[in-house]
Amino acid sequence: MENFFSRYKNPLVLMAVLFIQVIALATQVKRPESGRASGPGGTRLIRVWTVTAIAPLERALVVTGHFFRDTWHDYVDLHDVRRQNRELQDELARMRLEQVRRQGDADQVRRLRALLDFKERYVGQTVAAQVIGTSGSDLMRTVQIDKGSSSGVTPNMAVITPDGIVGKVKDVYKFNSTVLLINDRESGAGVILQNSRLHGILRGSPQGFLQVSDIMSDEKVDVGEPIITSGGDKVYPKGLPVGTVVHVASDSEGGPFLAVRIKPAAHLDRLEEVLVVTKIAEEGPVAADDGAPRRAADILSQRLPSVQKPVDPAANKTAGNAAANTAASTSRGAASANPSPSPAGATKKVATDNSAATVALPTVTPANATKLKPKPKATPSPSPDETTPPKADEKPPAAEKPPR
Amino acid sequence: MNYAVSMTSREEIEVHRFSWPVSIGIPLLAIFIQVFVSKWLTFIKIFDLPLLVTIFFAVARRRPIPGLVTGALIGTVQDVFSSPVIGLNGIAKTMIGYLASSLGVRIDVENPGSRFIMTFVFCILHRIIYMIIDLGLVGGNEPWLWGHTVLSAIVNALLAVALFAVLDRFKLR
Numbered sequence: 423m424e425n426f427f428s429r430y431k432n433p434l435v436l437m438a439v440l441f442i443q444v445i446a447l448a449t450q451v452k453r454p455e456s457g458r459a460s461g462p463g464g465t466r467l468i469r470v471w472t473v474t475a476i477a478p479l480e481r482a483l484v485v486t487g488h489f490f491r492d493t494w495h496d497y498v499d500l501h502d503v504r505r506q507n508r509e510l511q512d513e514l515a516r517m518r519l520e521q522v523r524r525q526g527d528a529d530q531v532r533r534l535r536a537l538l539d540f541k542e543r544y545v546g547q548t549v550a551a552q553v554i555g556t557s558g559s560d561l562m563r564t565v566q567i568d569k570g571s572s573s574g575v576t577p578n579m580a581v582i583t584p585d586g587i588v589g590k591v592k593d594v595y596k597f598n599s600t601v602l603l604i605n606d607r608e609s610g611a612g613v614i615l616q617n618s619r620l621h622g623i624l625r626g627s628p629q630g631f632l633q634v635s636d637i638m639s640d641e642k643v644d645v646g647e648p649i650i651t652s653g654g655d656k657v658y659p660k661g662l663p664v665g666t667v668v669h670v671a672s673d674s675e676g677g678p679f680l681a682v683r684i685k686p687a688a689h690l691d692r693l694e695e696v697l698v699v700t701k702i703a704e705e706g707p708v709a710a711d712d713g714a715p716r717r718a719a720d721i722l723s724q725r726l727p728s729v730q731k732p733v734d735p736a737a738n739k740t741a742g743n744a745a746a747n748t749a750a751s752t753s754r755g756a757a758s759a760n761p762s763p764s765p766a767g768a769t770k771k772v773a774t775d776n777s778a779a780t781v782a783l784p785t786v787t788p789a790n791a792t793k794l795k796p797k798p799k800a801t802p803s804p805s806p807d808e809t810t811p812p813k814a815d816e817k818p819p820a821a822e823k824p825p826r
Numbered sequence: 827m828n829y830a831v832s833m834t835s836r837e838e839i840e841v842h843r844f845s846w847p848v849s850i851g852i853p854l855l856a857i858f859i860q861v862f863v864s865k866w867l868t869f870i871k872i873f874d875l876p877l878l879v880t881i882f883f884a885v886a887r888r889r890p891i892p893g894l895v896t897g898a899l900i901g902t903v904q905d906v907f908s909s910p911v912i913g914l915n916g917i918a919k920t921m922i923g924y925l926a927s928s929l930g931v932r933i934d935v936e937n938p939g940s941r942f943i944m945t946f947v948f949c950i951l952h953r954i955i956y957m958i959i960d961l962g963l964v965g966g967n968e969p970w971l972w973g974h975t976v977l978s979a980i981v982n983a984l985l986a987v988a989l990f991a992v993l994d995r996f997k998l999r
Contacts, residue, residue, distance in 0.1 A: 431891070432890040432891055432924070432928075435890075435891050436890070436894050436920070436921070436924045439894055439895070439898050439920050440917055440920060440921070443898065443902075443913045443917045443920065444913070444917065444963065446912065446913050447911060447912070447913030447914070447916075447917070447959070447963055447964070448963070450911050450912060450913070451911065451963065451964055451965065473906065473907070476858075479858075480858075483862075
């Protein structure tokens with residue numbers, strides 16, 4: 423027996439080792455339903471011990487390798503870093519310029535989109551124009567636009583933005599035009615205080631302020647009240663935003679009118695894109711349609727003449743003659759309807775229902791007796807600055823188009 | 827009575843010894859390279875360095891029991907890291923270690939040609955044993971790829987020629 427073991431020692435040891443390994447292997451192989459390939463036991467401990475013993479060595483080697491690799495990349499292999507840094511800085515500068523340019527483009531797109539929306543809502547014909555220059559002087563507040571007669575622009579056309587009115591076309595050239603801003607001292611426009619429905623005349627000033635004249639001092643005007651165009655001047659479509667009241671005071675010259683200063687709705691000092699109203703539609707812009715029923719008194723207040731402020735002819739000639747004359751024609755129409763005597767040049771507010779409407783109640787005085795005769799409605803063609811005084815033989819406003 | 831038949835031309839069979847650091851360090855280094863370095867150098871996966879080390883030590887020692895024990899230990903440690911079931915490489919390398927040491931007694935395994943052929947045959951045999959255990963005992967379904975097996979055997983045989991020449995320097999006479 424001893425001879426057998428000594429003779430077959432090697433195969434026996436081999437079989438023993440293989441047997442042990444097969445048994446160890448068999449303990450790891452589970453039936454499929456057991457759900458686990460290896461359970462807790464000696465074999466698992468062997469794996470845990472071995473991995474635990476080797477893992478720190480592996481981690482140390484990996485950390486060391488990373489250390490050398492990072493050291494090489496971060497401190498040694500830097501021969502192209504300066505060039506790359508220069509290139510990246512150049513690229514960054516280019517990107518910044520590109521960003522600024524794109525920002526400008528985006529701003530312009532926003533403005534043009536707002537302009538387009540306004541144009542689509544507006545019932546009428548307009549021509550979009552770009553502001554290309556200004557007068558460069560405080561004595562004359564004008565801007566140059568890049569549309570002229572070739573685009574259908576004619577003098578006295580209204581120039582507006584979605585924010586509000588800007589001015590009117592003064593001089594027209596082939597490919598550009600000059601726009602007289604509403605804050606120029608020669609400008610004028612008929613306006614309405616939106617809440618109180620008081621009519622007035624928008625004028626510019628030498629200082630560039632906007633003010634509404636011809637509102638009696640006994641009227642109540644609130645600061646912040648919006649002002650819209652009346653449409654009576656036949657230059658600006660009715661209902662466009664003009665601005666808001668920022669200051670109300672008595673006339674510094676002791677006159678019977680209020681000095682109402684307003685803030686323009688349009689950014690007159692930052693104009694870039696504008697619309698030239700080439701055709702005034704019958705319907706007003708959507709913004710003016712507040713849905714409230716219109717009273718006959720309101721319609722009459724627009725159609726009938728209102729009182730004309732007794733100013734010196736020189737000033738009257740330069741300060742928005744169109745609006746002034748339109749208001750005067752309205753006032754004269756009312757004079758024939760209700761010729762009750764009152765102080766010269768005064769207007770009275772006739773309260774109807776819960777609101778007040780301004781109906782011109784002109785006074786018959788020797789000074790304006792000749793002007794109280796009816797005057798036909800002003801035609802859109804003549805320039806407001808060139809409007810002539812009414813003639814005595816003109817037809818009364820009854821022949822005008824009936825109010826809506 | 828010695829029944830061993832030697833096919834070597836030498837009159838005396840040299841039995842080599844190795845120092846303990848070499849006996850432990852080289853197998854561990856082989857396993858480490860095979861298991862961890864192959865994560866980054868994927869071409870190493872075609873080699874089987876633990877098998878080559880097993881063959882080298884078994885042939886050099888020319889004693890079956892140390893050869894099979896060496897193969898069992900190396901294979902088991904390799905299984906710990908690279909096999910879902912511990913024992914596949916252990917059993918295969920145990921048999922290879924036993925056969926290699928038995929063969930080293932009979933033939934000259936010192937020249938490169940015989941080393942190449944021997945390693946090629948053992949690589950194929952190792953793969954066959956591994957697949958038999960995997961299919962028969964574990965129930966695995968790893969496919970048998972002849973092309974890959976032969977290519978791997980050739981590559982390992984070529985590497986063995988160079989590797990064994992290096993490892994010969996660690997032999998103690």
